[in-house]
Amino acid sequence: MKNGIARSPLFYVGDKYKLIREIKTHFPNNINRFIEPFVGGGSVMMNVDANCFILNDINGFVIAIHQMLCEYLENPSAFYDRFFELVDQYGLSLSFRGHTAPNELKKMFPKTYYAKYNKDAYNRLKDNFNREGKQDMMKLYMLLIYGFNRMLRFNGKGDFNIPVGDVDFNQNTYDALDDYFSILKNKQIEWHNEDFRVFLNNIDFEEGDLIYLDPPYLITFSEYNKLWSEQTENDLLTLLDDLSDQGVHFAISNITHYKGKVNKTFLDWSIRYNSYPIKSNYISFNDNTIKNFNEVLVTNY
Numbered sequence: 001m002k003n004g005i006a007r008s009p010l011f012y013v014g015d016k017y018k019l020i021r022e023i024k025t026h027f028p029n030n031i032n033r034f035i036e037p038f039v040g041g042g043s044v045m046m047n048v049d050a051n052c053f054i055l056n057d058i059n060g061f062v063i064a065i066h067q068m069l070c071e072y073l074e075n076p077s078a079f080y081d082r083f084f085e086l087v088d089q090y091g092l093s094l095s096f097r098g099h100t101a102p103n104e105l106k107k108m109f110p111k112t113y114y115a116k117y118n119k120d121a122y123n124r125l126k127d128n129f130n131r132e133g134k135q136d137m138m139k140l141y142m143l144l145i146y147g148f149n150r151m152l153r154f155n156g157k158g159d160f161n162i163p164v165g166d167v168d169f170n171q172n173t174y175d176a177l178d179d180y181f182s183i184l185k186n187k188q189i190e191w192h193n194e195d196f197r198v199f200l201n202n203i204d205f206e207e208g209d210l211i212y213l214d215p216p217y218l219i220t221f222s223e224y225n226k227l228w229s230e231q232t233e234n235d236l237l238t239l240l241d242d243l244s245d246q247g248v249h250f251a252i253s254n255i256t257h258y259k260g261k262v263n264k265t266f267l268d269w270s271i272r273y274n275s276y277p278i279k280s281n282y283i284s285f286n287d288n289t290i291k292n293f294n295e296v297l298v299t300n301y
Contacts (some may be wrong), residue, residue, distance in 0.1 A: 001175075002019075002175075003021075004125045005017065005020060005047055006043070006179040006183055007179070008040075008041030008042045008043040008176065008178070009010050009069070009180045010042065010062070010144065011041065011145075011150040012041035012043070012150075013149055015041050016214060016253070019254040019278055019295075020043060020044055022279065023044070023253070023278065026299055027048065027212075027251065028249065028301065029049040029208065031208060032049060032052070032206055032209050033209045033210075034050035034054070034210055035053075035055075035203065035210065035211045035212070036054070036055050036213070037056050037062075037200055037211070037213055037215075038058075038064075038214050038215050039055040039066075040214065042055070042066065044212060044214070045189075046179070046180065046262070047202055048212075051188070053189045054189075054190045054203065055190065055191055055192065056191075056192035056194055056196070057192075057193065058195055058196070059152065061137075061152055061154075063191050064153065064193075067191055068141065069141075069177075069180060070166070070189070072181065076178070076181040082138055083141075083169070085093065086125075086138065090122075092121045092125075092139050093118055093168045094168060094169055095171075096170050096171055096173065096174050097169075101113040101114055102117070114165070114168050115148075115164050118164050122143070122146050122164040124138045125142060126143055126160055126161075126162075132270075134158070134159075140152075143162065145168070145169055145173055146167065147165050148221075149165060150165065171177070195214075196215070196236065197239060200243070209249065210250070210251065211248065211251070212250070212251050212252075213236070213240075213250065214253045215233075215254070216228035217263075218263050218266070219255060219258045219261040219263045220255060233266065237269045240300075242268075244273075249299070249300060250299065251297055251298070252276065252297070252298050252299075253295065254270075254295070254298070255292045255294065256295075273300045274299045275297070275298050276298075276299075277296055278295045
C-alpha cells in the first residue's frame, strides 16, 4: 500500500486512486453504508471505512471479476496458484517471478518487448476466453493484466477485443491484489450489476448512509463515457435531487470543463449544493496525456 492508499487490482484508467486522499477529506467521519452506483475498479471503496458496502456497476464483467477475486479472500495463495499455473500454461512472461522477455527482444524493442514476447500467447488466451463462452473470470482478469492499457472492452459481437499490452504481472500487480484481499476480507460487501436508476431506487436508505458517485463524464472521450448521454446525466441529477429531499447524503465527482467544452447541465445543477475543486489525473483511453480541465466533488451536506 503506497503512502497508506490502496489501489484496485483492476487498474482502471482514470480511477480515483491518486485522488482518494483528497476526496475523503469531504466525506463524513462516520459512514453507515457506503453506496457506489459506479464502483468500477473499486479504488474508492477500498480506502473508505463503513459498516457495510453496497457496490454496483452496469458492466457485468467488472462485477464478475470482483466476485471472482472475493472467492479467494480467505485463501489468496489459491488465487496465485491458479493464476500462475495459467500463465505457465500459455507461456506468458511473469516479471514478478523474474521471467521476463529475452535480452535480444529488449534490445530490438526497448519500449515494447513485453508486447512482442507475449503477443501470441495472449492471443491464444483471448481466443480461448471468447470461444469458451466468456465465463472464466480468471482468464478475463489475465487478459486485463496483460492487455493494452489494462482495459476491458468488447466488440459488437460481444468478444473481448483488447490487443496485447507492454506490461505483465509485476510487483505492482501483486501488491494491488495483496491489498485487495487483505482489505476486502474485513469488509461486508453486497455486489450488484444493475442500471444506476434501478440500483438506487431499490435501496431502503438508512441514517448515516453515503452515496458516492463517479459516473461517466459527459464531455470527455473515454470508452466508458460512450455509454453516457445528456438524458442519463439528467436522470442521475434528478434522482440525486429526490434523494437529497429525502435526507440522503451524496458526494459526486464530475468534470465541468474539458478541451473547451463545458458541462453546463452539471454546473447549473451543482449551484444548489457544495462544490469543491479536485486536482485530477484523468487520462483518456484514446490519448494518454493528462489534460487541463476542471474536476469537482459536489456534496449535499
